[in-house]
């Protein structure tokens with residue numbers, strides 16, 4: 270067969286009339302973004318003229334550099350005016366007519382040897398200007414360059430045709446005039462316009478004036494040197510970002526310029542309840558332009574609980590989510606933030622343990638969440654995570670707690686068993702009997718704790734966790750001591766049947782010889798089954814275990830005097846009473862069962 274021998278190279282051609290509507294429609298999902306883009310361009314133009322002046326390329330007066338935004342409802346126009354470097358007719362043709370040819374990048378390239386860093390200039394894609402067409406049916410540029418050239422006027426109605434002519438303009442700088450399209454007249458509302466300006470431009474580095482008022486703060490504290498700032502500065506900035514919030518516990522000033530650029534301040538909020546967690550969010554900025562408060566992919570999940578500001582020109586902004594997740598810079602930023610937060614916590618712990626302990630109620634959630642979700646964070650914070658015991662014992666670190674329990678809570682195989690309660694009030698009876706045996710009981714009652722327990726079991730050698738009601742005391746920490754049974758196997762069988770008939774089918778009955786100091790009947794929940802059940806409830810997904818009812822065991826203490834009485838007299842009434850007491854201590858006796866129990870008890874008084 271003859272082989273094909275095509276070999277041709279060429280350029281793929283794009284027809285602008287096809288691509289233009291796509292840019293207009295889909296470049297940004299949110300139409301209000303046009304204002305962010307145009308004001309950013311004005312900021313860039315202003316920064317550029319300042320830079321040119323500072324390196325002696327521009328020797329004229331800089332004058333008032335305020336950017337002015339105005340709206341004319343009758344003429345249906347929005348105007349953005351700057352006193353930046355301006356554009357000559359040639360430059361308009363070059364930078365504006367060529368979509369995706371960014372003058373910003375070219376400027377940085379040209380002047381980088383004279384100290385212009387990438388970070389000073391916002392634009393990077395050469396697309397932002399066209400977002401104007403999302404809201405305007407035609408756009409005018411009237412500009413006068415700082416260079417000796419006549420002013421120029423460019424008009425385009427959103428088709429691929431444009432017109433460029435001379436213009437009258439005294440001042441250096443650029444006016445962008447949007448002739449707002451009928452379907453976008455909402456943007457002619459000055460409240461709306463002002464709120465968009467404030468949202469995106471609140472911390473822009475050049476003053477922006479709207480209706481006679483400067484709407485921004487040009488030097489927000491995250492751009493300053495931490496040594497020049499006081500606690501008051503940080504607190505009042507927090508108040509500005511999140512009015513009416515409680516004071517944050519502490520904060521971290523982020524500042525890195527290699528291998529990526531990032532500044533910001535992260536605050537640890539005081540958490541009042543777990544539901545409120547995601548209400549106030551971290552705000553993401555790029556060169557002081559607000560981008561979003563959906564920082565999901567930029568900030569590690571567990572740090573979403575924090576508040577504050579992150580500013581980085583290295584986060585790709587105009588691209589899709591999936592790209593963001595895969596972006597190497599974003600990954601590095603994630604790692605950096607995680608490390609900084611870990612460092613700060615260690616520093617607080619070391620500097621003043623008492624103060625750290627006081628805050629731990631609030632920050633415990635971050636620390637545990639972080640330890641679960643990030644190995645490096647686990648390593649960093651494993652020595653400063655604190656455990657709290659029931660009663661009034663002080664907080665202990667993992668090592669301290671190991672030391673504390675080593676002598677008393679080792680089982681026969683040398684495994685350390687850490688007992689815990691998920692509800693100290695409900696499980697009080699169990700806690701008290703464990704404590705009277707000389708055991709310690711941890712309080713692990715937050716939503717994150719089941720996962721935290723799982724993580725610790727995976728990381729700590731020969732250590733397991735059991736909830737205080739998971740078994741009889743003798744079995745919770747199995748010391749391998751066999752308690753002799755007073756009863757024969759036959760007698761135990763009889764007792765088992767008797768208790769089964771009294772307890773009903775919901776409970777499995779197990780007759781065991783336990784120490785005499787244990788209760789006559791204890792209701793327990795197998796640790797493994799209970800965890801499976803809890804997990805599937807928390808995950809909201811039906812699972813194999815989730816579909817099964819909670820399983821409870823009634824452990825009958827074959828060595829308890831009351832049980833011997835039940836056996837000797839075949840006393841069903843006493844058996845019922847003992848079972849009800851066990852149910853009561855788990856909060857499982859209610860309704861008719863409870864009423865009967867009360868009646869029976871009162872009658873016996």
Ligand SMILES: Nc1ncnc2c1ncn2[C@@H]1O[C@H](COP(=O)(O)OP(=O)(O)OP(=O)(O)O)[C@@H](O)[C@H]1O
Nearest residue numbers: 310314364371372373392393394395396397398443
């Ligand atoms: N107000 C202005 N004054 C002077 N030059 C401007 C002005 N607005 C736009 N330009 C020039 O036009 C170019 C293209 O602007 P455009 O907003 O499309 O892209 P960009 O700002 O470079 O990048 P991005 O897409 O990230 O905004 C700019 O790089 C700049 O050179």
